[in-house]
Amino acid sequence: MKRIGIITSGGDAPGTNACIRTVARRCLYDGIELMGIFDSWDGLLADKVRPISRDDVTGIVATAGTMLRSSRSKLFLNDGDETKATTALARHGIEGLVVVGGNGSQMATAKLSAAGFPCVGVPKTIDNDLAGTELTVGFLTAVEMCTHALDNLRATAESHNRVMVVEVMGRNVGWIAVEASIAGGADMALIPEFPFTIDEVCAKLSLRHDKLGRNYSMIVIAEGATDSGGVLADAGGVKDELGRPKLGGVGQLLARELEARTGYDARCTTLGYLQRCAAPIAADRILATRVSDKAYDLLTTGQSGMLAGLQGTEVRAVPLADIRGKEKLVTPEYYRLAELFG
Ligand code: F6P
Numbered sequence: 306m307k308r309i310g311i312i313t314s315g316g317d318a319p320g321t322n323a324c325i326r327t328v329a330r331r332c333l334y335d336g337i338e339l340m341g342i343f344d345s346w347d348g349l350l351a352d353k354v355r356p357i358s359r360d361d362v363t364g365i366v367a368t369a370g371t372m373l374r375s376s377r378s379k380l381f382l383n384d385g386d387e388t389k390a391t392t393a394l395a396r397h398g399i400e401g402l403v404v405v406g407g408n409g410s411q412m413a414t415a416k417l418s419a420a421g422f423p424c425v426g427v428p429k430t431i432d433n434d435l436a437g438t439e440l441t442v443g444f445l446t447a448v449e450m451c452t453h454a455l456d457n458l459r460a461t462a463e464s465h466n467r468v469m470v471v472e473v474m475g476r477n478v479g480w481i482a483v484e485a486s487i488a489g490g491a492d493m494a495l496i497p498e499f500p501f502t503i504d505e506v507c508a509k510l511s512l513r514h515d516k517l518g519r520n521y522s523m524i525v526i527a528e529g530a531t532d533s534g535g536v537l538a539d540a541g542g543v544k545d546e547l548g549r550p551k552l553g554g555v556g557q558l559l560a561r562e563l564e565a566r567t568g569y570d571a572r573c574t575t576l577g578y579l580q581r582c583a584a585p586i587a588a589d590r591i592l593a594t595r596v597s598d599k600a601y602d603l604l605t606t607g608q609s610g611m612l613a614g615l616q617g618t619e620v621r622a623v624p625l626a627d628i629r630g631k632e633k634l635v636t637p638e639y640y641r642l643a644e645l646f647g
Contacts, residue, residue: 306423306605310399311357312342312349313371314378314410318431318443319585322365322372323593324405329362331601340399346378346413350389354397366594369584371405377546381413387420394422401604403597405429407441408632409547411612415625418610425604426612426625427597431581433480436631437623438614442593447474447580448484454576455489455523462521468510468563468571472556474580475527476549479635481580482527486643494643495526495559498635500533506559507566509647514569522569526559528552536562553577595620 311328313321325341332339341361343353365372380386390413394402401423404414407430414426428435433444451473462469471491473481479496486494493509495501506524513519529552531537537558543551556573564571585593592615599613599620614623 451485
């Protein structure tokens with residue numbers, strides 16, 4: 306290959322720039338030209354494509370966001386979209402593509418590869434919900450941010466005898482909520498995978514406050530979690546670019562409901578984009594470097610349609626066809642760890 310491309314897609318995640326830097330460095334050493342595709346798939350169609358130089362990637366290992374910018378695109382949702390993408394890639398003489406992204410992005414990688422265009426995936430999303438890899442780039446930094454927030458919010462909760470509800474990201478899966486809850490010493494983690502009722506949450510609170518004499522509690526809730534009674538289901542009607550409900554707000558609803566039912570003073574803090582915007586911690590920089598290095602190897606040795614996934618201590622080639630439509634959920638065994646300290 307003489308010229309390859311790199312694209313970042315979906316929500317930004319700490320460590321994405323370290324991925325771009327790694328592929329750029331490998332290209333430099335092999336004499337391959339790297340083309341950066343800006344503004345994701347829509348940017349590709351609009352020819353926002355230019356070479357990435359050594360200078361472009363100097364110093365970016367430590368930076369947040371993505372220098373290529375990103376978006377959620379509708380491209381690949383319809384039959385025939387692959388042709389639009391391959392035509393645009395051909396216009397720029399791009400012979401192979403590295404796609405840095407989460408579930409939606411890797412679905413696109415699989416489609417492009419099935420259409421005959423060489424491309425590979427680098428797992429990147431703070432949600433850590435991509436199957437085929439134990440970790441995704443950005444997740445560990447997001448957990449770190451949430452853990453710091455919990456450590457700090459504990460002081461306020463304790464000083465004011467409050468129940469502090471902390472809402473974190475996680476549309477369908479609760480990895481951030483569970484890991485931050487374990488690390489930050491929360492009393493409950495409420496996640497989409499495991500149904501709960503508001504009454505159960507109230508019962509746990511009254512056990513802590515009335516029986517054990519605690520004066521405060523910390524509850525982490527994933528933005529996609531709802532109670533089985535549907536009290537927290539906040540349709541809102543607002544949709545994102547892909548037509549999915551815009552999430553955010555479940556924590557406020559929970560705090561209001563808990564206060565009404567128990568009489569304890571309850572507040573909510575929504576961590577929102579603070580989880581995504583931080584500089585990557587060292588572990589994310591290293592993971593980003595390892596999976597991108599592997600993805601480059603896969604692409605340049607003709608192994609299209611693969612994700613560079615972390616499995617155990619190794620980064621391996623995972624066929625994207627095998628993980629299509631699958632989300633990596635929090636397992637009951639893992640969730641038990643968070644419940645242990647409730
Ligand atoms: O990147 C995935 C994610 O973090 C989800 O947990 C969340 O629902 C979504 O991003 C929100 O991002 P945006 O508002 O940028 O679409």
